[in-house]
Amino acid sequence: QLQLQESGPGLVKPSETLSLTCTVSGGSISSSSYYWGWIRQPPGKGLEWIGSIYYSGSTYYNPSLKSRVTISVDTSKNQFFLNLSSVTAADTAVYYCARFRIVGMHFDPWGQGTLVTVSS
């Protein structure tokens, strides 16, 4: 059974870069059937798609975040990564990683999520 696990600092200072890792287990990140994505949920608010990456490195980003987001992949470690630069308090959120099924265009499964707080 495929599982995803987010990891990274729970506290980031304003203006710094938020960096998270998603480790995939129980399956290969190099499958041609999937993209791999990041989604976030600020406290009390809804879900926001951040971006997605294919195992080859091809990426799609949310236009509202594109100038600050970089998503990368390391197939040898079965991991993909999120970097979000110049963070502010508005970037405080639970960050989820998830597998994106190209057939059907939906995220399944998701990781448990990790809370990242932006504060000095």
Next chain:
Amino acid sequence: QSALTQPPSASGSPGQSVTISCTGTSSDVGGYNYVSWYQYHPGKAPKVMIYEVSKRPSGVPDRFSGSKSGNTASLTVSGLQAEDEADYYCSSYAGSNNPYVFGTGTKVTVL
């Protein structure tokens, strides 16, 4: 790209049905048959309940059904059970410039 519009809340008694709407535009919901619905229990990972407007992943009860008319998609939960109390989010493919957009979310309460 704006979030898809959902009602903030919906409720029903056990055994009843509840329907949640998800309104977008011709650039997302109306333009593609790629509407998905996710169930979210706080503290847990979101779970897909419906994809491609009306398809259910294996393991999702047939009490959950989806449909679409024009720019509005709907999720119906029939025979409400206590464990259906959760937040529900719709989503849609929205084209290559901003491929994925979520709804504002609806809290379903089982009375």
